[in-house]
Amino acid sequence: MKVGCVVVAAGRGERAGLGYNKVFYPLAGKSVLMRTLDALAAGGHIDICVPVLNACDFEAYEKLLPREGRPAFLLPPVQGGSTRARSVYAGLKALDADTDIVLVHDAARPFVTEEIITSVIKDAEIYASGVISAPVTDTVKQTDADGHVRTLDRAYLRSVQTPQAFNYKMLLDAYASGADDAAATDDAYLFEKAYGNVHLTEAAGTRDNIKLTVMEDFLAAEARFNYEYRTGTGYDVHRLTEGRRLVLCGECIPYEKGLLGHSDADVALHALMDAMLGAAALGDIGRLFPDTDARYEGISSLVLLEETNRAINKAGFTLENCDVTIVCQRPKLAPYIDRMRQNIAICLQTDVSRVSVKATTTERLGFEGEGAGISAQAAVLLKKVTQ
Ligand code: CTP
Ligand code: MG
Numbered sequence: 388m389k390v391g392c393v394v395v396a397a398g399r400g401e402r403a404g405l406g407y408n409k410v411f412y413p414l415a416g417k418s419v420l421m422r423t424l425d426a427l428a429a430g431g432h433i434d435i436c437v438p439v440l441n442a443c444d445f446e447a448y449e450k451l452l453p454r455e456g457r458p459a460f461l462l463p464p465v466q467g468g469s470t471r472a473r474s475v476y477a478g479l480k481a482l483d484a485d486t487d488i489v490l491v492h493d494a495a496r497p498f499v500t501e502e503i504i505t506s507v508i509k510d511a512e513i514y515a516s517g518v519i520s521a522p523v524t525d526t527v528k529q530t531d532a533d534g535h536v537r538t539l540d541r542a543y544l545r546s547v548q549t550p551q552a553f554n555y556k557m558l559l560d561a562y563a564s565g566a567d568d569a570a571a572t573d574d575a576y577l578f579e580k581a582y583g584n585v586h587l588t589e590a591a592g593t594r595d596n597i598k599l600t601v602m603e604d605f606l607a608a609e610a611r612f613n614y615e616y617r618t619g620t621g622y623d624v625h626r627l628t629e630g631r632r633l634v635l636c637g638e639c640i641p642y643e644k645g646l647l648g649h650s651d652a653d654v655a656l657h658a659l660m661d662a663m664l665g666a667a668a669l670g671d672i673g674r675l676f677p678d679t680d681a682r683y684e685g686i687s688s689l690v691l692l693e694e695t696n697r698a699i700n701k702a703g704f705t706l707e708n709c710d711v712t713i714v715c716q717r718p719k720l721a722p723y724i725d726r727m728r729q730n731i732a733i734c735l736q737t738d739v740s741r742v743s744v745k746a747t748t749t750e751r752l753g754f755e756g757e758g759a760g761i762s763a764q765a766a767v768l769l770k771k772v773t774q
Pocket of ligand 1: 395396397398399400401402403409410439467468469470471472474475493494495496598599600
């Protein structure tokens with residue numbers, strides 16, 4: 388039996404108010420979309436899975452895969468439509484014709500469990516449909532245009548979620564005639580319309596299987612995870628010399644001298660990388676990027692910072708914030724601080740509000756005060772999800 392899955396992620400996530408598609412929200416350090424795909428891949432019950440995305444999100448998706456992993460069952464993404472139903476239909480058409488059972492799932496439901504997945508598949512095998520549902524715990528009233536209120540019998544009410552599983556060919560046919568039906572807010576609706584009924588599946592886990600819709604849902608979802616925090620510090624010094632460029636936090640600063648070193652000698656980023664590696668207890672930059680290695684000669688330290696970030700990510704850590712202090716008598720660094728923060732934020736794929744860069748002089752004291760060199764210190768906080 389071949390089981391396929393359509394994961395719809397082509398919405399705009401307007402109600403979440405993030406300013407980008409909510410399925411890319413980094414929930415406890417991993418995107419909602421990848422958490423959903425991982426949950427669907429767990430246990431190996433689904434053979435192939437097609438993600439449906441808005442065209443403007445393809446690039447973000449491609450960037451996600453090398454960072455967060457690529458579950459083996461993934462097919463290339465397809466482009467969604469202006470409504471959820473159109474997006475589902477696009478995904479259904481991309482599955483193999485010999486698919487027996489198809490699950491349709493919202494990318495915005497990352498807490499789907501293996502029990503829910505196996506339950507809907509089993510029911511779809513027996514009844515041609517298996518729609519995950521839960522008893523309604525609130526009392527539900529129906530109102531009409533005249534303001535008449537009627538209390539519905541809760542015993543007969545069910546709220547439905549995704550995944551919804553179906554016989555593939557039957558669902559494809561139902562969509563072929565109904566994908567443009569404005570009333571089709573879920574897949575079961577079109578199946579009911581085409582075949583007269585659907586089978587509702589009950590399984591444990593529906594209380595947790597919420598659809599992340601508004602900001603409060605995201606905050607509550609974050610609180611479900613446990614975290615471990617680590618701090619780290621870094622310190623570095625480079626000598627100032629003539630005939631070199633002065634690069635600090637990836638910013639090239641006009642000055643009569645530059646810092647001497649094997650790479651671009653970006654002392655500030657070196658301190659930052661050491662702080663990150665220190666917090667994760669992964670050694671230091673000398674170990675990661677030895678200055679005997681010709682590959683690192685003249686290299687931009689932003690490239691090394693990116694690699695350092697990958698190393699801490701691989702160990703399960705993400706950066707919460709960082710604070711870099713550059714100790715430098717001359718030149719004046721104030722005009723460059725904002726761009727330095729931007730460079731780091733872009734490189735670490737974090738928000739600039741989590742990145743601080745400061746500069747100070749030493750009242751002409753010491754080697755920094757005399758202009759013989761520049762030193763930098765950094766402190767970071769890293770976060771690791773432990774469950
Ligand atoms: N979806 C889709 N194509 C659409 C609309 C929605 O693939 N044209 C997907 C969403 O990405 C989401 C799921 O359908 O995973 C459920 O929809 P919803 O929670 O409403 O998400 P959005 O439409 O993105 O959010 P909003 O309605 O707040 O804009
Ligand atoms: Mg929507």
